[in-house]
Amino acid sequence: MCILLLLVLFGTSRYTTASAKHKGKTVWCVAEPDNDLAALLKKEGFVLKRADNNATLLKRAPKGAAVLLLGDGSSEVQQLSQDELGLIQQKQLRVFADFMLLPGAMAEMHVAGFERVVVTEKAGSLNPMDLLTVNRARYFEARPVRPVMVLARVAGFDDAVFGLEDTPTHPLVDCPLENLYVSTACLSEFSKLRLMPENRWQAFWEAMLSKLTGREVRFETWPTRVWPAYSEHQQLPDTAKVHAVRKGVDWFWSGHFLVHPSWKADYLEKYQSTEPPVGPELPDDALTGDGSLGILEGHCSAINADGRQTYRYSLRTDVHGESAMALTLAGRLLGQERYNQVAHKLIDYALKESTAGLRSDPSSPLYGLVSWGFSTDYQRGVYYGDDNARFLLGALLAAHLLKEHCWDDKLRAAIDANFETTGMDGFRGPRLEERDILKNGREFYQKRHLVDPHPHYESWMWAVYLWLYSQTGEQKYFDLSEKGISQTMAVYPDGWRWTNGIQQERGRMVLPLAWLYRISPTDEHKAWLNRIVADLKANQVECGAIREELGDPSKGDYGGPRRNADYGGSEAPLIYKNGDPVADMLYTSNFAFFGLNEAARATGNPAIREMADRLADFLVRIQACSQSAPGVDGAWFRAFNYRDWNWWASNADAGWGNLSTLTGWIQSWIVGTLAMMQMNTSYWELTQQAP
Numbered sequence: 001m002c003i004l005l006l007l008v009l010f011g012t013s014r015y016t017t018a019s020a021k022h023k024g025k026t027v028w029c030v031a032e033p034d035n036d037l038a039a040l041l042k043k044e045g046f047v048l049k050r051a052d053n054n055a056t057l058l059k060r061a062p063k064g065a066a067v068l069l070l071g072d073g074s075s076e077v078q079q080l081s082q083d084e085l086g087l088i089q090q091k092q093l094r095v096f097a098d099f100m101l102l103p104g105a106m107a108e109m110h111v112a113g114f115e116r117v118v119v120t121e122k123a124g125s126l127n128p129m130d131l132l133t134v135n136r137a138r139y140f141e142a143r144p145v146r147p148v149m150v151l152a153r154v155a156g157f158d159d160a161v162f163g164l165e166d167t168p169t170h171p172l173v174d175c176p177l178e179n180l181y182v183s184t185a186c187l188s189e190f191s192k193l194r195l196m197p198e199n200r201w202q203a204f205w206e207a208m209l210s211k212l213t214g215r216e217v218r219f220e221t222w223p224t225r226v227w228p229a230y231s232e233h234q235q236l237p238d239t240a241k242v243h244a245v246r247k248g249v250d251w252f253w254s255g256h257f258l259v260h261p262s263w264k265a266d267y268l269e270k271y272q273s274t275e276p277p278v279g280p281e282l283p284d285d286a287l288t289g290d291g292s293l294g295i296l297e298g299h300c301s302a303i304n305a306d307g308r309q310t311y312r313y314s315l316r317t318d319v320h321g322e323s324a325m326a327l328t329l330a331g332r333l334l335g336q337e338r339y340n341q342v343a344h345k346l347i348d349y350a351l352k353e354s355t356a357g358l359r360s361d362p363s364s365p366l367y368g369l370v371s372w373g374f375s376t377d378y379q380r381g382v383y384y385g386d387d388n389a390r391f392l393l394g395a396l397l398a399a400h401l402l403k404e405h406c407w408d409d410k411l412r413a414a415i416d417a418n419f420e421t422t423g424m425d426g427f428r429g430p431r432l433e434e435r436d437i438l439k440n441g442r443e444f445y446q447k448r449h450l451v452d453p454h455p456h457y458e459s460w461m462w463a464v465y466l467w468l469y470s471q472t473g474e475q476k477y478f479d480l481s482e483k484g485i486s487q488t489m490a491v492y493p494d495g496w497r498w499t500n501g502i503q504q505e506r507g508r509m510v511l512p513l514a515w516l517y518r519i520s521p522t523d524e525h526k527a528w529l530n531r532i533v534a535d536l537k538a539n540q541v542e543c544g545a546i547r548e549e550l551g552d553p554s555k556g557d558y559g560g561p562r563r564n565a566d567y568g569g570s571e572a573p574l575i576y577k578n579g580d581p582v583a584d585m586l587y588t589s590n591f592a593f594f595g596l597n598e599a600a601r602a603t604g605n606p607a608i609r610e611m612a613d614r615l616a617d618f619l620v621r622i623q624a625c626s627q628s629a630p631g632v633d634g635a636w637f638r639a640f641n642y643r644d645w646n647w648w649a650s651n652a653d654a655g656w657g658n659l660s661t662l663t664g665w666i667q668s669w670i671v672g673t674l675a676m677m678q679m680n681t682s683y684w685e686l687t688q689q690a691p
Contacts, residue, residue, distance in 0.1 A: 025213055028061040030054055031070035036223055037188035037205065038070060044219055054080065058087040064094065066212035070188040071099030077107050077140060085177075094179045094212040099186040101140065102176060108141040110170075111305070112185070114568030115151040116651075117172055118160050123148060124207030129159040132200045133651065134172070135193060135303035136310075139185035144171040148181065149204075153568065155561035157576040157650045167564040181208065191223040192307040194629075197641070197648035198224055225307070225628050230621040232543050232645055241674050242333065244620045248671040249330040249339060251634035252295065252323065256282040257663050258342065259293035259315075268296075271313040272375040276300070276655060281308040281631055291345030294353075295323050297664070299632065301657025309631060309659070316373040318387040319664030320350035321394030326668035328401040329675040343398050350391070351410050354380075358438075365442045366434060368410075368417030381434035386508075388418050389460035393683070394668065396467070400687050415468055418461055419477065423450040426484025430457040453488040454497040455508040456587075462512040466519060470688065478519065485512055489528045493535075493551065500558050500573045500653075502551030503539060504587035506532050510595030514602045518684060529599060536592060537611055544618030545583040545642040546592060548575045561652055572652035574639045581643035585636045586656055589615065590669040594683075597673050601682035616677060618642075619670055635661045636670055 026047045031038040042048055051057035054069050061067055067088075071078055079101040088095050101107055117132040131154070139151060150169040154160040173183050186193065187201075195201050202222045209217040229244070230236060237243075252258055259268055263286055271279030278300045297312035297319055304310065324343035331339035353374035358364040372387055373379030392414055399407055420442045422428040427450045437445075452458060462481040469477040488496070488509070498505045513529040539547040550573060553559050558571040574582045583589050596612040599605070622640045626633045639649035639658035649658040661667065676682055 025066075025215065027066045027068055027209075027213065028057055029068045029070065030057050031068065031188070032072055035070050035072075035188055036191040037068065040219065040221070040223060041209075043221060054078070054084055058084050058091075058093065061091065061093055063091045065091075066209075066214075067093050067095040068188070068212075069095065069097040069100060071097075071186050072189065077101055077109070079103070079105070079107075088180055089177065092179065094214075096181045096183075096208055096212060098183050098188045100182055102142070102182065105140075105142060110139055110141065112137050112139060112151060114153050114651075115170070116154055116160075118150050118152050118154055118164060118169075119148070120150055120164075121146070121148045123204055124210065125203045126200060126207065127159075129156075129163065130200065131156060131159055132204070133196050134185050134187070135195065136305060137185040137193060138305045139170065139172065142171050142174060142182070142184050144169075144174055146175040147171045147173065148175060149173040151185075152564075154564045155567045155576065155650075155652065157580045157582075160564075161576060162564050179211075181211075186305070189307075191225050193305065194225055194303050194307060197644060197646050198222060199644055199646070226624050226626040226632055228621055228640075228645060229623045229625050232621065232642070234621070236617060236620060240620050241616065241678055244623050245330050245671055245675045245678065246334055247634040248623065248636075248667060248674070249326055251667065252327075252342075252663060253288045254633060255298075255631045255635065255661075256286045256288050257296040257298065258289040258291055259296065260287040260289040261293065262287050264293060267311075268293075268313050268315075271311075272315065277312055277314040277375060278302070278310050279313050280304070281311055284630060291342035292349060294349050295320060295346060295663055298661035298667070299635070299659065300655075301638070301651065301653075301659040303659065307629075309629070314373055314375045314379070315353075316375075316379070316387070316664065317350050317354040317370050318372075318384075318391040318394075319662070319668075320346045321391035321398070322664035322668035322672075323394070324398040325394035326671040326675075328398045329672045332401060333675045333678055340402055344402055344404065347395050347398060347407060350374075350395075351407060354391075355410055355414075356380075365437050365440075366417075368413030368415075369421075369437075370414050372431075382431060383421075383433070383437075384431045384457070385418060385422075385428045385461045386457050386459075388414065389464050390664070392464050393460065393467075394664075397683055397687060412468075415464055419465060419480070421445040422461070422480060423448045425449055425451050425487060426462070426480045426482075427452040427458055427487075428461065430454070451487055452497070453491050453495055454499075455488065455505040456499040458484060458488070459508045459512050460591075463515050466512060466515045467684075467687070470515075470519060470684075481512065482516065482520070485516060485528070489531075492531070496551065496555065498551045498556050500571060500587055501548050501556075501575070501584070503536075503546065503549040504584065504591070505551075506536050507546070507588040507592030507595065510536070510592060510599055514595060514599035515684060517599075518602045526603070529603070533596070533599060533608055533611070536596075537607075540611060540614065541581075541642060543621075543642050544614035544616075545640065546589050546615065547642075548573060548580070548582050548584050548588060549578050550575065560650070567652045568654055570654050571656070572650070572654070574649040574651075574653075574658060576650050580650070581641055582649045583618070583640050583642060584638060585619075585640065585666050585670070586638040586660065586662060589619065590636075590666050593619065594669045594673045597677055598682050598684060601685060612677070616674060619674070632661065636666050637661060638666065 119130040300310040327339040327343040354370040372382040465477040600609040
């Protein structure tokens with residue numbers, strides 16, 4: 001269970017660094033009853049003198065008083081009148097006007113996209129060029145006078161590394177008059193809107209309240225709607241990992257990812273064909289399906305001005321196989337038959353949709369292939385080898401645990417379709433497209449010489465072939481896999497291509513190396529595995545997180561932004577430079593976790609087992625908890641900043657930002673591996689045994 005350390009705001013605050021309470025300080029305030037800042041100040045011992053509107057409050061406030069005029073970012077912007085501005089000047093009031101227009105200004109409203117908050121004037125511990133975010137807040141344009149913070153599209157991790165000279169800026173907090181601060185977006189609802197990083201927004205409000213009240217302000221508590229399950233050094237209960245599995249798989253229901261007929265038309269069909277396939281979060285009381293209509297991808301990283309997080313409404317084949325695997329493993333660990341029933345329906349649905357048409361025609365070169373997804377015609381015509389591999393690995397294990405053989409022919413045909421579109425050197429390339437396969441035929445791909453040492457795309461299909469060799473004894477599957485692995489390891493690390501970082505390539509490579517060693521435990525195969533594991537271990541920090549790392553920029557598909565304009569323009573890493581304190585649960589930690597457990601079980605090496613155990617502890621600690629945002633309660637987000645113990649990162653990825661979730665890639669491999677570790681087993685062992 002999530003551990004609450006103190007009595008907290010909304011039942012969901014966490015404890016922060018404390019100093020003495022500031023009792024008896026009066027602040028004059030206009031705010032909604034549940035406004036985050038007003039509620040925090042009351043809890044911290046401030047005396048709030050309230051009024052229903054700005055005019056009344058400004059008339060009542062004594063000379064020099066601290067005044068908060070707090071707006072609501074999800075409603076219409078308010079405007080100060082000329083008379084109200086005159087009262088502020090006449091009475092020398094110290095005012096913060098939140099989401100409020102000055103007299104005569106026009107409300108030209110915008111929604112923040114990839115713009116970030118850049119500090120432009122020192123405020124307490126915040127320094128110029130420090131970065132924060134307001135997510136997808138609504139803001140209005142204003143003519144700057146003395147900006148304290150601006151919105152701008154900038155690159156960097158903790159700070160705007162290229163400055164602001166080459167990018168448009170929009171004032172966020174301005175100081176148009178002495179002792180009057182005005183924000184162009186709602187900042188006082190920091191908890192509701194999940195403004196990040198929380199430690200920096202706390203520092204901002206401490207500095208602002210210090211200016212307004214004339215005394216140093218330090219908050220003892222800070223309200224948050226979503227928090228990690230455990231702190232970095234907190235003792236984990238014996239039941240923590242089992243609880244994480246249960247909560248992680250129940251998230252498929254609480255997050256409303258299993259498609260239900262009652263909302264299919266208004267949400268799934270409405271948004272799945274948009275570009276990107278993103279739409280609003282389902283209502284909290286929405287019904288959840290049983291798997292027969294599929295499962296959604298997960299959350300987009302965007303949090304809207306009402307505090308709700310957007311969803312991805314695409315239906316992807318890989319996600320269905322992966323989710324079925326997690327469900328069946330959790331079903332075995334927890335004795336929950338309903339998980340198995342949903343898993344069965346997910347595989348039924350995915351195979352029906354992804355193998356339709358020519359993919360079910362034995363005379364077609366497409367025969368056996370499973371499409372990338374089935375939401376759009378585009379998805380149906382694309383075949384990623386790594387996505388096919390993850391669907392197959394998930395579906396094969398689920399079928400084994402369900403003791404189900406009705407899918408055997410289609411799953412074997414899918415493996416062979418990938419095998420027969422792999423070149424003579426063991427490489428298939430990142431993806432194939434339907435029109436090319438129909439034009440070229442399978443023999444073209446089988447006979448081509450392609451060397452592509454890029455584990456992100458190639459390595460897990462090798463693992464599938466090795467697994468099939470162990471089941472059938474057919475030598476061709478072993479030989480082609482070993483050939484591709486050998487050539488890849490021969491050029492490590494300088495010859496490897498990487499996608500969003502070199503670390504994720506290592507994380508993917510552990511699995512095929514572990515299974516190659518299972519089959520052929522030679523000194524060379526052992527050395528390959530040990531080398532990759534050692535380089536992963538060199539980046540595993542004290543808390544168990546695996547730090548992200550960039551490789552040679554000339555070999556990367558998606559490196560960090562090289563100028564401000566690049567930010568948010570493509571896929572991207574979560575770090576700006578090596579050493580930034582972030583772990584990636586979408587591309588690295590999830591796959592490394594699964595691979596390390598397989599490697600530990602294959603080799604019996606206690607050092608690898610320790611790595612897997614430490615990573616398991618870290619992942620259990622950072623599972624999201626929330627009472628007021630049930631859609632993310634039990635999820636793992638893509639990014640985690642282990643230095644500050646929050647979800648802050650460089651959010652430059654155009655599609656998969658730091659707060660993204662994914663029912664397949666992230667959730668399923670973490671849940672599934674935790675479940676296997678609790679059962680003291682591995683994928684290999686489970687599938688080598690009789691069901």
